[in-house]
Amino acid sequence: MAKADEKAITPQSEDFSAWYNELVLKAELADRGPVRGTMVIRPYGYRIWELIHDALDLRIKATGHENAYFPLFIPESHLKREAEHVEGFAPELAVVTHAGGHELEEPIVVRPTSETIIGEMFAKWISSYRDLPLLINQWANVVRWELRPRLFLRTTEFLWQEGHTAHADEADAQRETMVATEFYEQVAREFAALPVIVGDKTPSERFAGAVRTVTLETLVRDGRAIQSATSHYLGTNFSKAFEINYTSSDGEQALCHTTSWGMSTRMIGAVIMAQGDDKGLILPPRLAPYQIVIVPIGRDADLVPVVTETGRLADEIRGLGIRVKVDDRTTLSPGFKFNEWELRGVPLRIELGPRDLAAGVATLANRLTGEKTTVPLDEIGQQMSARLDEFQDALYQRALDFREAHTLTATSKEELADAVATGFALALHCGQKSCEDAIKEDLGATARCIPLDGEPEEGRCAYCDASSAYGKRILFARAY
RNA sequence: CGGGUUGUGGCGCAGCUUGGUAGCGCACCUGCUUUGGGAGCAGGGGGCCCCGGGUUCAAAUCCCGGCAACCCGACCA
Numbered sequence: 243m244a245k246a247d248e249k250a251i252t253p254q255s256e257d258f259s260a261w262y263n264e265l266v267l268k269a270e271l272a273d274r275g276p277v278r279g280t281m282v283i284r285p286y287g288y289r290i291w292e293l294i295h296d297a298l299d300l301r302i303k304a305t306g307h308e309n310a311y312f313p314l315f316i317p318e319s320h321l322k323r324e325a326e327h328v329e330g331f332a333p334e335l336a337v338v339t340h341a342g343g344h345e346l347e348e349p350i351v352v353r354p355t356s357e358t359i360i361g362e363m364f365a366k367w368i369s370s371y372r373d374l375p376l377l378i379n380q381w382a383n384v385v386r387w388e389l390r391p392r393l394f395l396r397t398t399e400f401l402w403q404e405g406h407t408a409h410a411d412e413a414d415a416q417r418e419t420m421v422a423t424e425f426y427e428q429v430a431r432e433f434a435a436l437p438v439i440v441g442d443k444t445p446s447e448r449f450a451g452a453v454r455t456v457t458l459e460t461l462v463r464d465g466r467a468i469q470s471a472t473s474h475y476l477g478t479n480f481s482k483a484f485e486i487n488y489t490s491s492d493g494e495q496a497l498c499h500t501t502s503w504g505m506s507t508r509m510i511g512a513v514i515m516a517q518g519d520d521k522g523l524i525l526p527p528r529l530a531p532y533q534i535v536i537v538p539i540g541r542d543a544d545l546v547p548v549v550t551e552t553g554r555l556a557d558e559i560r561g562l563g564i565r566v567k568v569d570d571r572t573t574l575s576p577g578f579k580f581n582e583w584e585l586r587g588v589p590l591r592i593e594l595g596p597r598d599l600a601a602g603v604a605t606l607a608n609r610l611t612g613e614k615t616t617v618p619l620d621e622i623g624q625q626m627s628a629r630l631d632e633f634q635d636a637l638y639q640r641a642l643d644f645r646e647a648h649t650l651t652a653t654s655k656e657e658l659a660d661a662v663a664t665g666f667a668l669a670l671h672c673g674q675k676s677c678e679d680a681i682k683e684d685l686g687a688t689a690r691c692i693p694l695d696g697e698p699e700e701g702r703c704a705y706c707d708a709s710s711a712y713g714k715r716i717l718f719a720r721a722y
Numbered sequence: 723c724g725g726g727u728u729g730u731g732g733c734g735c736a737g738c739u740u741g742g743u744a745g746c747g748c749a750c751c752u753g754c755u756u757u758g759g760g761a762g763c764a765g766g767g768g769g770c771c772c773c774g775g776g777u778u779c780a781a782a783u784c785c786c787g788g789c790a791a792c793c794c795g796a797c798c799a
Contacts, residue, residue, distance in 0.1 A: 249748080249760055259793075278791080333797065355799085389723085389797060396798070449799095469799065506799050541757055577759035584759095595758055605758080686795090 251585070253520045258464040262515060266393045269523050269586045271510070279391035279398035283507070286586065287394075289531035290510055291401065295381065297433045297528075298403060298505060301425035307377040307405060312359050314383070318349045320358045324483040327357065330450020334386040336398075352385040357451065357476070357502055360406045361484035368408055368498060371490050375418065376408040394511030395468070395722050402506035408486055408498040412477070415499035416454075419475045422503035423456050426471040429505070434513050435526035435638040436460050437645055438470060439666070439717055441691030446675045449502075453477035459690045459717060461645045462515035465665040467690050467719035470512045473503035511722070516641055523587025524609055526637050527630040532567040534559060534626065535588045539576045539595030551619070552594055555604070558623040564630065584609060589633045592622070610636055651715065652704045658718065662687035667718040668696075672703035673711025681705050681718065690717040 251268060252260040266272050271287030274280070283291065299309070318337065322328045331354045338350040353359065360378065368376060381403050388396050405422055409415040423440060430436045443455035452474035460468045480486065481497040490496050517524045527533045536556055540548045552568055559566045567588070569579050576593070583591055593605040593614075603616040610633060617625060648665025652658040661667030662685050671677065671689065678689050696714035703710055 263792090274791090330798090384799085386798070390795090400799070402799070472799070504799065508799055537758095539758055545757090572757090575757050575759085575761055577757085577761085579760090580758090581760050593758070597758070 249581070251520075251522060254463060254518070255520070261518075261520075263393070265514065265518060265522055265585070271514070271523075272393050274393070277398070279388055281391075281393055281397040281399070283401075286531055287510060290513070290525070290529050291507055293529045293531075294429065294433065294505070294509055295403075297429050298425065299381075301428065302379045302403070302405065305377075305421050305425065307379045307407070309380060310378050311380055311382070312353075312356050312363065314353055315350045316353050316356075316359050318351050320362060321351050323358065324361075324451050324480055326479070327451035327483075331355070331386075334388065336385045336387055353382075354384055354386045355502070355504075356380065356382070356384075356404055356406065357480055357500075358484070361480045361486060361500070364406070364408050364498070364500070365484045365486045368486060368488050371410050371488050374408060374410045374488060374498065375414060377405075377418075378407065379403055379405045392511070392722070394514065395508055397507075400507050402504045404502060404504045407501045408481075409500070410488065410490070410496070410498070412475075412499050415477075415501050416475055418501045419454065419456055419473045419503070422473040422501070423458070423471075426458050426473070426503075426505055430458060430460065430470055430509075431638065433526065433528045434470075434509065434516075435528075435634055435641060436470070436512060436516055437638065437642045439691065439693050440695075441693040441717060443472075443691060444673070444678065444689045444716070446678055447689060447691075449474045451476060451479050453479065456694075457691050459719070460512045460516055461648060461666055461719070462512065462722075463518070463644065464515070465648055465663070465720070467666065467717075467721040468508065468512040468515065469690075469721065470509050471503070471505040474501060476500045476502060515722075517637060518587070521581075522585035524637065525587035525589060527589045527634045530587065530589055531565065532583075532588050533564050533630055534566045534590045534592060535579075535583045536566065536568045536592045536594060537576055537579050537583075538568070538570060539593060544596045547599055548594055548596065551599060555592065555594070555619070555622065559626055562623065562627060564626055580607070590626070590629060608633070610640070652718075653701075655705055658687075658704050659685050662718055662720055665719065666690075668693075668715040669704035669718060670699065670701045670710035670714075671712065671716050671718075672706055672708035674703075674706070674708065677703060677706045677708070685718075685720075687718045687720050690719050690721060692716045 251264040254261045270284045272284055273282045275282050336352040339346055383399055383401050385399050388398055391397050407418050427438055430438045438458040438460050440458055443457055448455040454475040456473045457469050458471045460470045462468055478497040480500050486498040487495055536552055538548045538552045556566050556568050589609050591607040598604050603618050604622050605614055606617050607614045650661035650667055652661045652667045652669040658667050658669055682688050692712050699714050701710050
């Protein structure tokens with residue numbers, strides 16, 4: 243018998259990075275591509291993305307947006323039209339200089355995001371206030387030449403959706419920014435079982451070219467923050483650069499106010515890091531490729547009735563709209579399968595063997611609690627939906643408890659240092675970029691956001707003791 | 723771009739100090755036995771030892787020069 247510790251992944255407490263890297267590969271979520279920083283998303287990982295996609299796409303459409311597709315290639319000159327935007331993205335651009343066997347007259351950039359090309363098209367399509375708001379979304383890949391890649395969290399090429407909208411005035415555009423924020427929060431909470439802190443980015447952390455950036459911050463189990471989605475109010479910055487104008491009802495020319503917002507495959511990384519444990523992944527049922535796995539146990543003559551009952555159960559459960567997998571591989575022992583499906587994060591496992599059949603029950607194992615219970619065979623189908631819902635809720639509650647236990651308020655440099663060492667810190671801050679930089683240098687932490695729902699408070703900056711800005715505590719953490 | 727570590731069958735590693743033509747575990751294939759927490763025994767297949775030079779009768783091993791990957795920092799969804 244192989245020793246368990248030879249097959250198990252490195253425990254989180256021993257080396258969180260190693261735990262994450264091994265888990266992504268061993269759970270067959272993704273693999274590294276041949277070009278540094280690229281990622282192959284394997285079927286099991288891609289299915290999770292599809293489930294995120296479906297949840298989000300439904301909400302995007304329900305709020306009046308339409309999907310479209312814009313080109314991967316952008317003329318370099320277009321990207322340069324919005325000054326802050328170019329500056330923000332220049333270091334991470336992949337540029338095509340040769341094509342068709344010749345050097346190109348003008349280099350072509352592989353999109354790092356699509357504000358510019360979409361702005362260009364919006365300018366063409368919008369002429370009257372009657373054309374507004376224009377609400378577009380695209381599902382696409384983008385490329386950012388990252389210096390330090392990490393599967394799902396930061397890859398050179400990644401998948402996302404990017405919403406782009408144009409509005410007649412600021413109020414409508416700001417409202418739009420919050421519409422996107424709300425459905426991101428829903429997907430995070432209801433699908434990924436992740437509590438998020440929603441807030442504004444500080445000026446230094448804002449998207450290049452944005453007037454306002456709203457972010458959703460998630461705490462993962464090594465005490466660091468992951469930005470799981472962002473929504474930007476772009477003001478008229480891109481409208482000016484791309485001449486996105488319209489004629490108002492009183493005949494005046496006016497600039498559109500635009501927004502953009504995105505959620506990417508990084509979300510999968512957040513789920514892995516926030517929900518996993520030493521045994522591996524724990525998937526929220528609503529994002530699990532397989533919500534239930536059934537492991538038949540037995541051999542030869544014993545196995546025949548087991549297989550029959552397994553098939554009947556699987557059909558019954560599948561008929562309820564639950565994603566179920568029967569692991570009927572004959573060359574592997576039950577113990578091996580238990581460990582493998584636990585590593586891969588399947589929420590519930592049904593074990594069915596001769597002993598169960600004789601008693602008219604099935605054994606139900608819970609990935610979160612590790613508990614095994616028996617359930618009468620004629621009740622199991624009707625119980626599964628509720629059990630999955632309970633699992634989803636319990637997982638959310640666990641993440642919420644964890645976050646609350648790892649969120650501290652800080653009123654001094656020392657308290658700030660202690661708080662960010664283990665999780666989120668809520669502290670008053672002076673609002674100076676130089677102070678944010680010093681915190682980053684000194685503590686490795688950044689201002690994650692100015693929470694929308696913070697209590698009003700004034701006082702001294704926890705780090706430099708100058709008078710506080712923002713009128714409330716802001717969130718600091720070490721971040722991915 | 724700095725600092726560190728590592729390149730040896732698919733994966734994880736030993737061998738390198740003290741040169742003699744490659745080994746272990748897992749995985750894989752075959753057979754028999756096995757199946758309620760990572761099965762056992764027996765047999766078997768698979769390696770340009772990262773690349774290029776050099777030293778030597780002889781290099782995975784020593785010398786010089788590259789390259790790559792990963793981890794830790796600076797940039798970022």
